[in-house]
Amino acid sequence: MSVPILRTRAALAERLDAWEAAGERVGVVPTMGALHEGHLSLVRAAQAGSDRVVTTLFVNPRQFNSRADYDAYPRTEMSDAEKLAPLGVDALYVPEPEEVYPEGFATTVSVTGLTDVLCGAHRPGHFDGVATVVTKLFRQTRARRAWFGEKDFQQLQVVRRLSADLDLGVEVVGCPTVREADGLAMSSRNVRLHPAARAAAPALYAALEDAARALRGGAAAAETCAAAAERIRAAGYAEVEYLELRAVSDLRALARAEAPARLFAAAWIGGVRLIDNVGV
Structure with missing residues (x-):
């Protein structure tokens, strides 16, 4: 066919x-x-x-x-x-x-x-x-x-x-986002990751998931997002472009998860820009 x-x-x-x-x-x-x-x-x-x-x-x-x-x-x-x-x-x-x-x-x-x-x-x-x-x-x-x-x-x-x-x-x-077995969000750009970058890339999702869990528990967005960004950089990402908590409806910034929200991130690794987000 x-x-x-x-x-x-x-x-x-x-x-x-x-x-x-x-x-x-x-x-x-x-x-x-x-x-x-x-x-x-x-x-x-x-x-x-x-x-x-x-x-x-x-x-x-x-x-x-x-x-x-x-x-x-x-x-x-x-x-x-x-x-x-x-x-x-x-x-x-x-x-x-x-x-x-x-x-x-x-x-x-x-x-x-x-x-x-x-x-x-x-x-x-x-x-x-x-x-x-x-x-x-x-x-x-x-x-x-x-x-x-x-x-x-x-x-x-x-x-x-x-x-x-x-x-x-x-x-x-x-x-819903479809992910690899290690959590990396499937993306057409993933094929451009060299082996070392591909091995480190799942750290983005892991950090987002842990941060989202803290935010659901009432943690403040500023401190939680800053800690998650530092963790992503430590895992081998060259730059975290943004990591922010925003409302689902209009993408306004939130200080805490007080409305339906998602945690958004964009980061660079191995010369490739990856994005991801998770519900909070």
Whole structure:
């Protein structure tokens, strides 16, 4: 079994027309490729919640802060298609940049507030790129529902906000983070970790889990987060970009876990930026 690979809006529209004529609901799983079990879990959830599933594979140039990072991002289309084939995905949409951003494209979708903190504060313009491409992909796939992982929890909340604000009519479904056996959150960037960095990388999740446990017990966020960051650096991380307790609803900073909250972190190890978050 192989996955139909569609590369143009016209080819995608032809499939969508047929499905819609049959009264079938379309779900979408947007990805940038380099698929792992986390992505595949989203596809399975989408199949359980829609009649047809389109997985998109598009390395979006507008959400990278450096050309070098964009160029280094893994491109593994054929192996991605092989991973999707046993699941029976209805289509893999792999557009070229000009299919998403045709000549003369001059529009940016920007979500304020949610994007001013955490990754947004350290990666200027990143979430404008995310919001713009997600809006385009929602429109091109005509999806009724879309599935995103909670590992990128800030992104999940941004996409929920833009879908609601722009009346896109897409229900955005969050799915739990999938982890390796040692706790490291699955990420397409993990393949870039050299062996020593990969061995040390699970310290990020371990520190977050212990800090979250302390916060649930009433500990203050400032001291708890500072201690967790120091532990992460001691484990071999070169830099902890941020480690913060924030409310789930609007990502406002919290001094204590007095509302539904998550603990968020971004850190660098072996030249690779990893992010993670856990519920508190």
